[in-house]
Amino acid sequence: MFIVLSKLNPDPMYKQVKDQIKDAISAGDLQENEKLPSIREMSKELNISLITTKRAYADLEHEGFIYTRAGMGSFVANINRVDLKTEKLVEIKTELKKIIISGEKLNINIDDIVNLLKQLEDENDK
Amino acid sequence: MFIVLSKLNPDPMYKQVKDQIKDAISAGDLQENEKLPSIREMSKELNISLITTKRAYADLEHEGFIYTRAGMGSFVANINRVDLKTEKLVEIKTELKKIIISGEKLNINIDDIVNLLKQLEDENDK
Amino acid sequence: MFIVLSKLNPDPMYKQVKDQIKDAISAGDLQENEKLPSIREMSKELNISLITTKRAYADLEHEGFIYTRAGMGSFVANINRVDLKTEKLVEIKTELKKIIISGEKLNINIDDIVNLLKQLEDENDK
Amino acid sequence: MFIVLSKLNPDPMYKQVKDQIKDAISAGDLQENEKLPSIREMSKELNISLITTKRAYADLEHEGFIYTRAGMGSFVANINRVDLKTEKLVEIKTELKKIIISGEKLNINIDDIVNLLKQLEDENDK
DNA sequence: GTGGTCTAGACCACG
C-alpha cells in the first residue's frame, strides 16, 4: 500500500492516512479480511507518531471500514461496495449544492457548471 | 445588510462574517465606495467579539473587497465584477476536479456528476 | 453535572465520562445548546488528563450528542428523544437475546428471566 | 467437540475457547472425568497459539470446570449442575439490573423489558 | 509481537 503524506495538504496527517486507506478499500485494492500493516509498522513507514496512526485506524474502525483485535492487528471489514457508491453520490450531491449556491450571486448557473465539467472531461482525454 | 451567524455552522465565526459580506458585495447589495458598519458597530450588532470582526474585515481588505481609512471606516472597493465571476469559475473548477478524483475509485464518472446536477436543477424548479 | 469515576468499574475512564454525559443528555438534565464544561475544566474537576476528557467529548460529538466549536466550547446537540428511546430498546433487546442464548444450555428459559425481572421489581418497591 | 472461533467476534480468542468448553460441560456434552484434548492438540485443531489455549484451560481450571494432572492431561471436573444453574441465574439477574438502570433515564420500565422478552419468545417460535 | 488506555507537554487556530 502506498500512502503519501503532504505538508502542503491542509488536511491533518491522520486524515490523509485515513482517507487513503479508505480509498484503497473502496477501490478493492485491499481485500476483505486482509490484514493491514500494524499501527507500529505503519508509523515507522510513514515516519509519523504512533498516536497519529492510531487515530487514523480508530476512525476507520468507527466508520466501519476496518475491524481491530487487540494482539492480532487490524483487518479490512466486510463492506457492501454498492452502498459505498451510493453514499459517495449523496456526498457529491451535497457538495454540488454548495457550489451552486456559492455561484448564484454571481449569475453562475448550472449550465455553466456543466460546461466546466465538460472542459475537465476534455482535458482528461488528452 | 443581514448577516446571520450560526453556532451550528462548522465555519468559524470570522469566516461566516467575511463570506456574507463578500456575497453582499458580489451580488451588488453593497455598492462601490459604500461605507460598511464600523468594526465596533458590527461587533455589537452581531454580538460577537471585536477581534472576530476585525479578523473578518482584515481578510476582506487583504482579498481586495474593501479598503479601510484610519478614522473614517471601511468601504467597498472598486471591483471588476467580471473578474469576480471568472475567479469564482476557476475556484469551482478546482472543486469539481477534486470531486471527480474522489469519485474515480468508485467508478463514478463525469456523466454521473452531470446527472446529479440535472437532478438538483429539477429539484430547484419545483 | 455530577460525574463519578470509579476504578472498580471495568469501563475505561473516558467511557465512564462519556456514558454519564450521554445519560444526562438523554434524561434532559442538559438542555439543547447548553454549554458543557470546557475540556480543561472537566479534566480539573475529575482530576484526570486533558486527553482522556478530550477522548470522551470527541466520542460524544461523533455519536451526535454534542457539537464542538474550536475557541467556543462544546454544546448539547439537538436530539430527537423519541429516537433515543427506540435505539435504547433495540440495544436492550440485543442484550436480552445474548442472555437467553447464554442460559439455554442450562435449561433457563424466558419465563425464568421474566421471574427474575419481577423479583427485581419487588426489590425496588421496598 | 466443535469449537468455532471468529475474528469478527470482539471477545478475545482465549475467552471464545473458554466459553465454548464451559457451555459443552454445562450442557452435558462433556461428561465428568472425560478427557479433554491436550493443549497442543487443541491449539493445532483451532490453529491458534499454544499460549492462548493454555490461558483458556487455566481459566477453566481456576473456575472449577476442569482439573489438570501433569503428564496426563485435563479432565472435566465433578460439577453440581444445580449450582451451575443457580450461579447463572445470579449472573443474569446482575445483568438485568444493569439493563434496568440503563433504561430508567429514558422512561423504560420493567414492563417494557418483559415485552421485549415476549417478542423474542414469539420470534423464536417461528 | 499486537492494540487499548492513560499520561504529560507542545504548537496552532479561533474568540
Next chain:
DNA sequence: GTGGTCTAGACCACT
C-alpha cells in the same frame, strides 16, 4: 480563554 493536532513515553491485556 477555547478546542485540534502532533508529539513522546508508560502500563496493560492479548496472541
